[in-house]
Amino acid sequence: MDIFEAIKNRRSIRHYKPDPVDDKTVEKVLEAAHWAPSWGNQQCWRFVVVRDPRTRSAVADTLAKVSVDSEWVENAAALSIRHAPVLIVVCAEKSGAGRSGDGALLNEKGEYWYMFDIALAMQNLTLAAHALGLGTVIVGGFDVARVEKIIGVTGDCTAVTMTPLGVPAGKGQVSPRKKLSEVIFMEKF
Numbered sequence: 001m002d003i004f005e006a007i008k009n010r011r012s013i014r015h016y017k018p019d020p021v022d023d024k025t026v027e028k029v030l031e032a033a034h035w036a037p038s039w040g041n042q043q044c045w046r047f048v049v050v051r052d053p054r055t056r057s058a059v060a061d062t063l064a065k066v067s068v069d070s071e072w073v074e075n076a077a078a079l080s081i082r083h084a085p086v087l088i089v090v091c092a093e094k095s096g097a098g099r100s101g102d103g104a105l106l107n108e109k110g111e112y113w114y115m116f117d118i119a120l121a122m123q124n125l126t127l128a129a130h131a132l133g134l135g136t137v138i139v140g141g142f143d144v145a146r147v148e149k150i151i152g153v154t155g156d157c158t159a160v161t162m163t164p165l166g167v168p169a170g171k172g173q174v175s176p177r178k179k180l181s182e183v184i185f186m187e188k189f
């Protein structure tokens, strides 16, 4: 698939078929994620592949609820984690990114550069999945502490984001983008 086509046609997918996704395909998607650039090539990402429906369900329970007719209900992303056969939780080793070899922080952006590295890996992951005919949706609205407990995150790592991975049950809705002229500046901001 042409890269521009992949970038433009990838959509967040929140409805999945129960069709299985084999280990080789998951590995292919994660290898693409792993080829992302990273601070000092430290590759801070750690991918936790979850197939067990009970674990996926426990993780889905931690997602932020939405208010519908003054009732708090599960959002589409949570349902997609229950329905897709694979969930990938992307964790980061926090201490390396943003620092020089002696451990000093390198600029005023502070200690959160690992978020940047994870985003790059996640973008590769979503595009690779799309190129293979699979769907993803990046999920950020979850209870980090609970998810870390469920999947057993240890040491200097934290759970940053996650995505279900599976065969889309339909085309994702196109979320329109702002006009290019609103976001591009020539020579000065």
Ligand SMILES: Cc1cc2nc3c(=O)[nH]c(=O)nc-3n(C[C@H](O)[C@H](O)[C@H](O)COP(=O)(O)O)c2cc1C
Binding pocket: 010, 011, 012, 013, 076, 077, 137, 138, 139, 140, 141, 142, 172, 173, 174, 175
């Ligand atoms: C950092 C980040 C966090 C996100 N968190 C959620 C989320 O918690 N739940 C959800 O349904 N979608 C989430 N999304 C998906 C966005 O809503 C989606 O990418 C955006 O609306 C554009 O749609 P598209 O991906 O189909 O182009 C997140 C996306 C990003 C980049």
